[in-house]
Amino acid sequence: MKKKMTVVIAFLGLFVIFILSNVSNKEDTITVSGGVTSESQILGNIVVELLQHYTDKNIVFLNNLASANLMQAAMERGDLDIASPRYTGTDLVGTLNLPIEKNPDKALKIVQKEFRERYQFEWFPSYGFSNQFTFMVTKETAKKYNLTKVSDLKEYATELNLGTDQTWYKREGDGYHAFTEEYGMTFKRVFPMQVGLLYDALVADKLNVILGYSTDGRVGSYDLVMLEDDLKFFPPYTSSLVASEKVLKENPELKTILTKLEGTIDTETMQKMNNQSDSELLEPALIARKFLESHNYFEEETP
Incomplete structure (x- = not known):
């Protein structure tokens, strides 16, 4: 015991x-x-x-x-x-x-x-x-259309193809539909896809404009031009x-x-x-x- x-x-x-x-x-x-x-x-x-x-x-x-x-x-x-x-x-x-x-x-x-x-x-x-949503173009496109800010796209948007994040395209509040109303422009075609594919498609000339992220490493490595959100459409992140x-x-x-x-x-x-x-x-x-x-x-x- x-x-x-x-x-x-x-x-x-x-x-x-x-x-x-x-x-x-x-x-x-x-x-x-x-x-x-x-x-x-x-x-x-x-x-x-x-x-x-x-x-x-x-x-x-x-x-x-x-x-x-x-x-x-x-x-x-x-x-x-x-x-x-x-x-x-x-x-x-x-x-x-x-x-x-x-x-x-x-x-x-x-x-x-x-x-x-x-x-x-x-x-x-x-x-x-x-880490902002940011519209981006190649240096060649920026020079061709004289682009520095998002509003500059308005004159040419109907000629350009846009690539975006899949979720942003359908999102309410700060998605594509709200963007078109705020900036008064629509693109020729919009291609929602995985974010990782956007940058390669842009430099391969399969897209003219993309909506990416401002801190993405490929912005610098691909030497892309980030367009100023001059109407302050996107909220700060x-x-x-x-x-x-x-x-x-x-x-x-x-x-x-x-x-x-x-x-x-x-x-x-x-x-x-x-x-x-x-x-x-x-x-x-x-x-x-x-x-x-x-x-x-x-x-x-x-x-």
Whole structure:
């Protein structure tokens, strides 16, 4: 009987140790999300690398959260501490169910205020870029028609074929139909397709104009011309990271560390890093490390 009691006590002791170690590990762990795109993977790895450099915490990278909705749900459950790739336009409408705000500064202030009040999440200042829907042409087309802004297309639109993202073509609010009304133009034909195919079709002269993303790496590598959205039709998609107030309170040094990324990545830099991933096939973790090393991890210089 004593032997059985000893075994039971030993088992309970091991169980308690296991539970306590798990709690301890959880308290010592910070979870960071990336996503499924090159951009979100790179941003996630930048945050992970930065935290590993400045803290002794166990940083866990969750790189399978493919959308803002999944990241938001994980943060609300407490499974995710920091969502590295969040965009004002996406969360303003999709998460907060608020009207589109086309002024970038106002949109940022709204999401910061609403996320703090509704969810106790801190929406950080922008990395320094916005991943916008952007009309693009080749340099040859821009020169032929003297194109610098979207309105310049109006005179020639009925002669030109447009390629777009499949979902944007049917979307309400800021989709193709709303665009034609805002800009007062329609194209000869519109070809909805996967985003990855648009750029190759454009440089192969199978399309005259495409609607792409401003930070796509192929913008630079294909030397494309981005046309200014002069009527401000598209809402801003300013990129920032979001952290729970809980993890910031538990780790007071985090806010200062994460704020180091404010304004450090402009559109051209993000394009180049995306191209390194998509075209040169470099691992996002390596791209992130090289970026931080090139800036000495944003260490403050001592006099």
